Amino acid sequence: MGKDFDPDKIASALSTLDVHDYGDVLQCMRCGLCLPTCPTYRTDGVETQSPRGRVALIKAVIDGKMKASEEFIEHIYHCLDCRNCQTVCPAGVKAGELALEARYRIEQNRSQPLIKRFLLNYAILDQKRLAKLLAPLKIYQISGLQALVRKYDILKLISEDLRFMEALSPKLPSRPLSEQIPEEIPAIGHERGRVGFFLGCAMNLIFAETSKATVDNLTRSGFRVIVPKEVQCCGTPNIAEGERKTYREMAENTIRIFADRRVDYVVTDCAACGSELKAYHDIFHKNPNFASKAEEFSKKVRDVSEFLDSVWSPDIKLGRVPEIVCFHDPCHLRHGQKLISPQRNLLKRIPDLDYRELPDEGQCCGSAGIYNITHRDRSMKILQSKLEAIGKTQAQTVVSSNPGCLMQLAYGSRRFGKGWDVIHISEILNRSLRAADKAS
Ligand code: SF4
Ligand code: SF4
Structure with missing residues (x-):
């Protein structure tokens, strides 16, 4: 984060929070x-680390009772x-979204480090560029160096931060999903409609096999799947870091791409992407030339569980999966999209x-994008509570539907020797559909 900023300019920018937000x-x-x-x-147990405290801090800066200091930022x-607070607040206060609005106004008024500009204004625009950034990790994994480093815990001697990031890193696929599947995949059996599949960056580049299962589940459910390969990031990292210019460009591009493909729905298997894609209409609601297109797009967006739960008939053939399973709700699914039942209904x-x-x-x-890297100690405490909750269920398989959550939970399982199978809901549904095939 940049250090040069004028507190008065930030305070004045915060006072431009529109009536809705300031309300x-x-x-x-x-x-x-x-x-x-x-x-x-x-x-932490302190007021300033609470939703109420954050709202009060922002109000104090707007009202001139406090400086927009480094500590405030x-x-x-x-x-x-995580927006958990927004689910329970009786007054409709959106403390999480308010923090994002505040970040946007802060970042507009201070210098941005080169690395941040490189990532959020350049690399993120093209998934091939992101793939190149992951190439050293892939070489490290396939060369056998990773096995050696882990066996002898070499990074312990070098850097605790690096050691943590290494331990968090998932195994990369041989190729991104975009290089493994065609752009259009016909439905299996009677065609019920055209579904556009949104290739999220992390799902495409890291969880390619999982998204392959998602696409397979969709075609098995009777849908032709259209996979535009030129899509860019949904923009979640940009919004989290207070960047909106590139975010808007990427959002406009995504809306146009799916409008051109004439799809009935846009399905995603990443909870964070789904939450963001559904919010595009909010971003463009003041743009008379684009508002209706953005609204039409957002109305078509479905999380994969939401979609399958609505289209699976009662007689769909599912095979046995004799496992004890729990579901970890990604915050962007439960609090961002208010989806609680579909994933449970399916399981x-x-x-x-x-x-x-x-x-x-x-x-x-405790994953929250890169929060586990930027705020590691607190993230690990939050993870610890989650691991305790999972332990109480005695589940062998932990299911979720967001790449960040999957990485964080898999790390927790490995680090503390839990031996859980941490998988995406698409994978367990695919196991069941395929088991039914075998049984018939
Ligand atoms: S009104 Fe909402 S944000 Fe304020 S303290 Fe109550 S629950 Fe928290
Ligand atoms: S969004 Fe989550 S972390 Fe932020 S104030 Fe609300 S409950 Fe706390």
């Missing part, structure tokens, strides 16, 4: 209902944007699957 600030009744739901308040970046339909509810009411896992 949110004013509406806080200070009831405290949000406190126990907030992961940072739960770990840090507080704004402590929020994980409970699988024969012999023993579904266990996590006893933590949708708490964050």
Whole structure:
């Protein structure tokens, strides 16, 4: 993060929060209902690390009672944007989204480091560029160097940060999904419609096999799948870091790409992408030339669980998956998209699957984009609570549907020797569909 900034300019930019957002600030009744739901308040136990505290800090700067200092900015970046607080707030205060709005106004008024500009304004525009950035990790993994480094814990002697990032890194696929499948894949059996599949960066480049299962589930459900290869990032990293110019360009591009393909739905298997794609209409609502296109696009977006739960008939053939399973709700699914039932409905339909509810009411896992790297200590405390909740279910298989959550939970399972199979919901559904094939 850049250090050169003028606190007065930031305060003045914060006071331009539009009436809707500023109304949110004013509406806080200070009831405290949000406190126990907030992961940072739960770990730190101090008011400034609570949704109520963050709202009060922003209001104090707007009202000129406090300077927009380095410390204030840090507080704004402590929020994980999990939006758990937004689900419970009786006054409709959106503390998580307010923190993102504040970041945007802060970043517009301070210098941006070169690395941040390179990543958010250049690399992110093209998934092939992102793939090149991952190439050293791939060489490290396939050369056998990773096995050696892990066996002798070599990075412990060099850097604790590097050691942590190395331990977090997932195994990369041989090729991104975009290089493995054609742009159009016909439905299996009677065609029920055209689905556009959004190739999210992390899913395409890291979880290619998972997204292959997603596409297979869609075609098996009777849908022709269109996979535009030229899509860019959904923009979640840009929004999280207060960048909006490149974000808007990428969003406009995505809306045009799917409009050209004339699809009935746009399906994604990344909860963060889904939450962002559904929000495009909010970003463009003041643009008379683009608002209706953005709204039409966002209305077509579906998370993969939401979509399959709505289109699977009662007689769809599912095979046995005799495992004890729990589902970790990605925050962008449960709080961002308000989707709780579809993923549970689907899992409970699988024969012999023993579904266990996590006893933590949708708490964050601490991943939150790059939060586990930028705020490692707190992220690990949050993860620890999640691991305890999973342990109580006695599940062998932990299912989720967001790449960041999958990496964080898989890290937790490896690091603490839990031996859990951490997988995406598309994979367990695909196992069941294929098991039915074998049985018939
Ligand atoms: S729940 Fe809402 S109204 Fe109550 S303190 Fe939290 S943000 Fe304010
Ligand atoms: S979005 Fe999450 S981390 Fe941020 S204030 Fe709300 S509950 Fe806390």
